[in-house]
Amino acid sequence: MTVSPFRLGIGLGRHAALLPTTLFALIPFIWMVSLSVKPPNEIFGSPFALIPQHWDAYENYSKALSTAPLARFMVNGAIVCFAILALQxxxxxxxxxxxxxxKFPGRNLLLALVLVxxxxxxxxxxxxxxxxxYKLGILNTYxxxxxxxxxxxxxxxLFRQSFKSIPDDIVQAARLDGLSELAIVWRIMVPMALPATIAFSIFSVVAHWNDLFWPSIVIKSxxxxxxxLGAAAFRSVEAGSDFGPLxxxxVLIILPLLLAFVLAQRWFIEGLASSSLK
Incomplete structure (x- = not known):
């Protein structure tokens, strides 16, 4: 199958526009990985180089795991993120x-409140x-x-947009079979909206895994x-920040999110696309 020069030019132009944007978005991550394997004297050394002259990867990563209970922080993050996701x-x-x-009175008003x-x-x-x-007495708890x-x-x-794309005939057939409305939600709608569920799961987990503002207010232990919040353990008021282990x-904190997105990216994109149909 031959491709017309016009479509080929459009494709090349699209990639030419996306490639610099992608590289620009990856610069902080690449810089972070570079600093994580450098000795202290090269982090602020001149000239700057992504590839270190002396590798301190073992020292930095072992110190990151020993200076603070990083595994405990990640377990806490997993508990919180998956509990939030399940309840959401x-x-x-x-x-x-x-x-x-x-169909019920006030449906459009409720939708407007959701948009607000x-x-x-x-x-x-x-x-x-x-x-x-504070009134509930749950500060400094999960x-x-x-x-x-x-x-x-x-x-x-997001779920509403995905459910809107499911034909009403399926819902009517489920009602004729005797399913309750809640049974229709969990046995028909959610399984059929699996891509949207995966897309929302990635959004939710990433947002709460990386959240620093709210935990810094309610958690002291x-x-x-x-x-x-646990990453702040590498910061010392007297000695400054130990940037290599930090x-x-x-990198260790971000790695699970990166792997999860790579494994689920097809469903993530499909879920966003299906939710935008209506």
């Missing part, structure tokens, strides 16, 4: 189904949420890291710190 799907999927497939929730950054709600956690995020306007909107720790 538990609440968001039925809400999205109601907005997508059920998308516009509000979480930092705006930090003070009332902190007071709520609950303080989990409960404020169990309702996700983005999750409701080192045993409960998630990875982003960057090594950052």
């Amino acid at each position: 799907i538990l609440f968001c999927a039925p809400c999205a189904y109601a907005l997508a497939k059920l 929730g998308l516009l509000l950054p979480h930092q705006v709600l930090a003070l009332p949420l902190f007071i709520l956690c 609950a303080a890291l989990i409960l404020p995020f169990i309702i996700s306007p983005f999750g409701i909107f 080192k045993d409960l710190m998630p990875p982003s 960057m090594a720790g950052a």
